[in-house]
């Protein structure tokens with residue numbers, strides 16, 4: 200991270216802490232909770248940004264894609280069914296995804312907040328999430344906008360760690376992740392599946408942008424900018440939410 204991002208991220212963290220002090224009368228988790236959801240087409244940079252923000256804010260990054268890929272790796276019958284859906288570029292059923300995320304948000308590390316990457320992906324999932332965070336604090340939705348031609352190029356070049364899910368920096372032609380895992384191309388990062396995932400995004404997920412705009416919690420960020428700049432802009436958006444919360 201360059202100094203300006205570190206700065207932006209530290210401002211976000213400081214603001215959250217200051218706000219926590221100003222709201223001593225509220226229950227502990229409601230005071231400090233950041234509930235952020237990242238929305239954007241495949242390859243918009245959600246995974247990279249979720250990891251950076253989560254680290255800066257001290258909350259977990261929760262990636263439903265990573266959770267599903269772990270289920271696939273287990274080789275169970277359910278895992279095989281999930282793999283078939285993912286390789287077609289389609290979506291896992293809303294009810295099942297909601298159960299998975301509900302269970303994850305129950306875990307203690309998520310009580311202080313979270314950055315969600317890959318959920319919600321449908322309006323039905325967004326309604327379910329609203330019910331899950333009701334009473335826990337503010338929800339902020341960040342749209343990472345990237346045009347289609349840039350996405351196909353990004354995804355067909357992308358390499359991802361088979362162990363921890365980390366996205367490799369495209370500029371670095373290395374074969375190993377810092378965690379020791381092998382960097383590989385994802386099974387669904389081939390051109391046919393990429394096109395289908397983009398169609399799925401337009402049909403099922405893009406309506407969430409309006410859903411969150413109507414609730415006045417949407418912040419749009421240009422995802423074609425450098426990753427550092429994108430992080431800084433999201434951190435600022437999170438700051439503004441805490442500043443205007445006025446409590």
Ligand code: ADP
Nearest residue numbers: 241242263264265285289290291296317318320
């Ligand atoms: P990307 O954003 O690059 O498409 P993800 O890793 O977030 O990749 O998701 C990979 C696949 O996992 C999706 O194409 C979809 O099949 C499935 N998936 C992930 N999250 C959800 C969700 N919330 N609802 C339904 N399916 C999901």
Ligand code: ZN
Nearest residue numbers: 360363376378
């Ligand atoms: Zn790794």
